[in-house]
Amino acid sequence: MPGFELIGNEEKKAVEKVFNEGGVLFAHGFESIRKKFHVREFEKMCSKKFKCKHSLSVSSGTAAIKIALKALNVGPGDEVITQAFNFIATIEAILDVKAKPIIANVDDTLNMDVNEVHKLISNKTKVILPVHMLGVSADMNGINKIAKTYNLKVLEDNCESLGAKFGGKYLGNIGHVSALSFDFGKIITTGEGGMVLTNDIKIDKYAREYHDHGHENNKLFPRGEDTRTIYGFNYRMTELQAAIGKVQLRKLDSIILNNKKRYLALNKEIRKYYKIREIPIQCEPIYDSFIFFEEDKKIRDKIIDKLLKVGIGTKNLPDAIKWHCSNYWDHALPKKEVKKTKKTYDLLIKAISIPIWLKKPIEEYIELGRFIKSLK
Numbered sequence: 001m002p003g004f005e006l007i008g009n010e011e012k013k014a015v016e017k018v019f020n021e022g023g024v025l026f027a028h029g030f031e032s033i034r035k036k037f038h039v040r041e042f043e044k045m046c047s048k049k050f051k052c053k054h055s056l057s058v059s060s061g062t063a064a065i066k067i068a069l070k071a072l073n074v075g076p077g078d079e080v081i082t083q084a085f086n087f088i089a090t091i092e093a094i095l096d097v098k099a100k101p102i103i104a105n106v107d108d109t110l111n112m113d114v115n116e117v118h119k120l121i122s123n124k125t126k127v128i129l130p131v132h133m134l135g136v137s138a139d140m141n142g143i144n145k146i147a148k149t150y151n152l153k154v155l156e157d158n159c160e161s162l163g164a165k166f167g168g169k170y171l172g173n174i175g176h177v178s179a180l181s182f183d184f185g186k187i188i189t190t191g192e193g194g195m196v197l198t199n200d201i202k203i204d205k206y207a208r209e210y211h212d213h214g215h216e217n218n219k220l221f222p223r224g225e226d227t228r229t230i231y232g233f234n235y236r237m238t239e240l241q242a243a244i245g246k247v248q249l250r251k252l253d254s255i256i257l258n259n260k261k262r263y264l265a266l267n268k269e270i271r272k273y274y275k276i277r278e279i280p281i282q283c284e285p286i287y288d289s290f291i292f293f294e295e296d297k298k299i300r301d302k303i304i305d306k307l308l309k310v311g312i313g314t315k316n317l318p319d320a321i322k323w324h325c326s327n328y329w330d331h332a333l334p335k336k337e338v339k340k341t342k343k344t345y346d347l348l349i350k351a352i353s354i355p356i357w358l359k360k361p362i363e364e365y366i367e368l369g370r371f372i373k374s375l376k
């Protein structure tokens with residue numbers, strides 16, 4: 001599942017190399033004592049891998065969402081439509097730019113229900129913010145169509161599905177801009193970290209300046225005399241994170257491949273006996289979580305018990321449902337938004353998400369599948 005399982009010697013060597021080549025940990029300047037610019041290299045690698053024109057490394061996925069919203073000129077009075085199965089970070093970023101989060105329920109794919117989005121659009125709506133949850137893409141055709149009709153921007157939160165595709169294209173490269181996360185629970189990790197991807201040079205320019213106190217990195221001037229037109233904040237990534245990120249990115253394809261083998265083994269055992277999370281036909285997921293539904297709480301509890309006993313556990317559903325279902329977020333959302341999401345709550349409460357661990361052999365997943373099947 002996540003990159004932390006495979007973090008080790010190669011990443012350690014990459015960090016050592018940073019020290020051996022001058023030890024500069026800052027992404028900018030210090031040319032006379034450094035050999036490399038790892039943050040800039042990591043960005044180039046991401047652009048190449050995900051086939052998108054511009055990649056900007058930042059300090060976290062949450063920062064990436066906020067920076068993207070700023071770059072889309074979202075502010076007070078604007079509404080941003082996002083979804084009820086989510087992570088609190090999107091809401092925090094929307095609130096941080098003083099805009100209003102509007103919540104759509106999810107459908108059986110556990111991603112944004114496009115039919116609901118239609119009904120939520122008002123003259124204040126500026127952005128649709130779909131979140132590709134736990135390895136699977138939202139219906140990007142449906143979302144892009146609505147965005148086009150109403151002249152809205154699409155910001156993809158692709159923190160949880162890096163490497164997944166929709167219609168043959170990498171997620172994060174389908175809307176106007178997207179946010180990636182490399183925190184320690186994600187498919188590849190730099191400890192903390194994130195990325196803003198876009199094909200729009202104007203979005204990239206604003207994001208680049210905003211994440212670095214407004215610095216334009218004007219080549220005609222030393223950094224201390226750099227030019228500026230906006231003020232921003234500090235959401236920069238360090239060289240150490242990027243050095244690790246470069247190594248982790250090279251592992252992404254093999255992580256997905258090995259996830260898939262385990263996922264399919266489990267799927268083969270139980271698909272006839274349980275309702276499995278739907279995957280849109282245009283989507284190639286990253287297979288890092290196997291999600292299914294069971295109405296009977298007694299059976300659910302037995303499965304969860306077993307998952308804990310064999311050391312696999314669950315991923316977010318149900319163990320961290322309170323951080324991922326907006327029905328619990330009355331500390332951040334207006335009551336009206338919280339109430340609307342009962343439908344999503346009713347769906348998620350019956351869901352079990354099995355994490356796919358690469359350190360667990362496929363045989364363990366087959367065995368687990370047989371146990372789950374035996375309960376029916």
Ligand SMILES: *Cc1c(COP(=O)(O)O)cnc(C)c1O
Pocket residue numbers: 060061062063086087089090131157159160180181182183192193194
């Ligand atoms: C992890 C995550 C984030 C935030 O990323 P951080 O790097 O931890 O700030 C945002 N959205 C979703 C859906 C996530 O899973």
